[in-house]
């Protein structure tokens with residue numbers, strides 16, 4: 584029997600013995616003692632008596648010393664937690680926003696802005712594997728483009744074997760929502776540019792690791808930046824199949840330009856023996872581009888706000904312009920750094936979000 588019950592019984596007996604006042608006072612004392620006793624009685628806590636396991640979820644919590652059951656919130660079927668709203672700051676580098684987008688903007692497909700200042704709505708992805716193509720460097724998540732670019736690449740890949748090329752190894756297209764990239768290209772922003780390796784697809788599927796690590800092969804015979812350098816493709820690496828593939832790639836109506844090293848352009852000028860030299864006009868000499876060639880499509884129909892470049896000058900581009908590109912002039916530095924002197928590095932300021940078309944904000948926030 585507890586101490587409080589004993590106390591109550593004693594004072595009840597006093598009341599019965601007609602010592603009424605004393606009895607009543609005693610009863611009051613008993614209530615006080617009992618109340619105190621109840622309050623100091625240990626209450627069960629939410630802690631389990633057994634050793635807590637990692638996935639132990641308490642069903643009770645202690646509120647002001649009293650255990651109460653925890654209310655479980657019911658989650659309705661099909662409930663999808665809302666994503667936190669993306670806050671856009673105009674002066675922040677656009678590449679940070681676009682580089683963080685891991686999926687396309689669920690909007691109607693549209694290339695917005697210009698090749699080096701824009702973004703992509705409704706991007707489609709090139710599957711990593713097709714019958715005659717394999718996408719490379721999958722970790723970069725740059726196998727996205729306007730659906731017209733994806734269609735174009737599939738068509739080119741389908742035709743590749745008929746021109747003596749086993750299949751395509753496809754490098755960077757664009758990020759899921761286009762825009763500037765954290766590293767690499769200045770262009771490739773509106774989902775209409777694609778790099779295609781000048782290395783043929785092998786007869787087997789490359790592993791994910793191989794696709795990260797394998798290097799493309801340069802077509803150059805030697806360095807370009809030495810006075811009087813031999814600026815040609817290496818005949819041991821360059822073949823008619825390379826030339827045939829680029830001709831097929833450039834002959835497509837959807838293509839605006841293809842960028843290659845001037846050494847490759849020279850080889851192509853020599854390769855084309857027929858009178859049909861119109862495709863050569865689209866193939867433009869540019870820096871780099873001796874490991875891959877870069878295809879650029881014209882703005883697709885329905886891409887409001889997509890800015891085409893001016894068309895390339897008329898002719899096949901095999902004349903004076905190419906002679907200049909193959910001279911020392913563009914390659915040999917005028918003021919080479921003196922021995923021991925560090926070459927100057929000019930740091931470019933990252934493009935701010937404000938520099939892109941306004942519609943690119945909608946592309947970033949669309950969910």
Ligand SMILES: [Zn+2]
Nearest residue numbers: 768777778877
């Ligand atoms: Zn490129």
